Amino acid sequence: MKQMIVHCMQHVTRMALLDNGSLVEYAAERDQQQGLVGSYYKGRVMNVLPGMQAAFVDIGQKKNAFLYVDDVLHPHLERQPEVKPSIETLLQPGQEIVVQVRKEPRGGKGARVTTHYTLPGRWMVYMPFADYVGVSKKISRESERVRLKAIGERLRRQEEGIIMRTVSEDEPVEAVEGDLSFLRSQWEMITRRAQESAAPALLHSDLSIVQRFIRDAFNPQQDELMIDSAKAVREAEAFLNDMAPGKYKPVRFYHGQESIFTAYGVQEQLHKSFGRKITLEGGATLIWDETEALTVIDVNTAQYTGGTSLEETVTRTNLLAAEEIGRLIRLRDTGGIIIIDFIDMQREEHRKMVTERLERVISRDRTQTHILGWTHLGLLEMTRKKARHDSAGFAPVICQCCGGKGKVGAWLE
Structure with a gap:
């Protein structure tokens, strides 16, 4: 059984995922510092670099984002031209373009962005221009793979792409259809904002840390969710009700004397693991x-x-x-x-x-x-694959003297 433990501090939300008591995932998110991965921006091309076959795009962050030529071509390989066009024929300085963040900024590098747009839902990943249906490799039953692919082909419109997620196995067509309808409405909202906004502009942010983990790693009918904030409990229940109405265990509100991370052994495992x-x-x-x-x-x-x-x-x-x-x-x-x-x-x-x-x-x-x-x-x-930052809130501080090596150089006499 999985347990999702959420510790809400004054300015930080920390999340731990336990599998039979063993800590397997951890993440933290500061208020007003939500990660960029998954977010959509209307950006402006600042530089086109033929030697790198890439472009730098201003999305309103400290560092310009990096857009590689392969992330501008059609997402479906069969729809790409036989001879790959050069970046300078696809983009021009000053051009405005909608991009989605694939990788967080890291060190002195800006975010990695793409035009291969994706919107993850509960049962599927929606791709407005991918033009194919895929099924998660983790679904092994051939009859179920055939069923899900047929559902996707029947529901999708021309140009749309769908990847059926692992959790969609044995789900009724009505659930899948509802998910697709919601994701389409999200994409329509993004395109509408893009038309109305001047670059650079944020068009759409991904979900909060708690909502992401509920969507991606939580089985509402089997797993337990425990939160130490009454407000966060209400928000989680509202999200669960939208995602799986009537099909989830009640969210448990923890109000013990000691920290919820201490009570469930999370803090001890963190210290041993990092x-x-x-x-x-x-x-x-x-x-x-x-x-x-x-x-x-x-x-x-x-x-x-x-x-x-x-x-x-x-x-x-x-x-x-x-x-x-x-x-x-x-x-x-x-x-x-x-x-x-x-x-x-x-x-x-x-x-x-x-x-x-x-x-x-x-x-x-x-x-x-x-x-x-x-x-x-x-x-x-x-x-x-790495997209987001290291586990924020429990990352070691690198020593400014030795750079984390435990030793410093000395002048030779």
């Missing part, structure tokens, strides 16, 4: 280093001595590590290139066991993740 060094059951450790280019995770046996032989001890340690790494990648929202340095294993079958264990854990992750395989040096390569 450091550079993570201790596993039995004493093995993970060393977690994030750089601008990639994330490196090193597995060490440390005090772990289980097993009757060295190879068995190593394999058991790596299996424990794979389980925890899969959970922590999701919890810490680690994205981009990830390299895992497992303890060296002599037998190929043991490597396969570790890979399969990691694949099983990451299959529960809503974010697109790919295991690429083992290198000649025995490192496991994987990638994970």
Whole structure:
């Protein structure tokens, strides 16, 4: 069973998702500082860069947004021209354009934007110009995939695209149709605002952190939702009633003496999960280093001595590590290139066991993740899509002296 725990502080809302008591997702959002991902802007093209096949677009943020040529072409590959046009034939400086944010600004970089518009609903993702119907790969029954695709083809209008989400499995056509109608009305509102607004202008923001998690990761009929704010309880119930009228468990209002995060063990798990060094059951450790280019995770046996032989001890340690790494990648929202340095294993079958264990854990992750395989040096390569910031509100503060390395340089005498 999943539990969604919401802690409402004075200026910050914190959200934790527990799966059978284990913390698997965490996020926080400050008042007036909602993330940009999913938001629509009317922007103005400032620079077109033929050498990069990209453009910079002013959307009213501190840094201009980055728009790559592939994000200007038709979203359906079969509808794109055989010879890819250059960015300078598609966009001109001063041109006004509606864009959607794909990735948050990061470091000195502006947001990544696209014209491949999407609007996520409860049962589907609506794409006004994609012109195809897709079904989530996590729906495995062929008969259900055929049914959902037929529903999508029947309901969509010309040019529209629909992706049926995993939660749409076995849902009646009426629920899907209602979701599509709501998303169409949202798109019509966005286009109307675009016609009325001068660039740069915000046209549409994504939902709040609580509403996003209810929409994307919450089963109203099975999961529990606990909130420590009466106002937030009312808002969540109103959203649930719009999304699944009469089909959700009552939202529980927590009013205990101690923090809701403390009462449900969230705070303790956060402290154990967000450091550079993570201790596993039995004493093995993970060393977690994030750089601008990639994330490196090193597995060490440390005090772990289980097993009757060295190879068995190593394999058991790596299996424990794979389980925890899969959970922590999701919890810490680690994205981009990830390299895992497992303890060296002599037998190929043991490597396969570790890979399969990691694949099983990451299959529960809503974010697109790919295991690429083992290198000649025995490192496991994987990638994970990254859109939003790291878990705000529980990110470590980087030391200004050593840059988080724990050591500083000294002049040579």
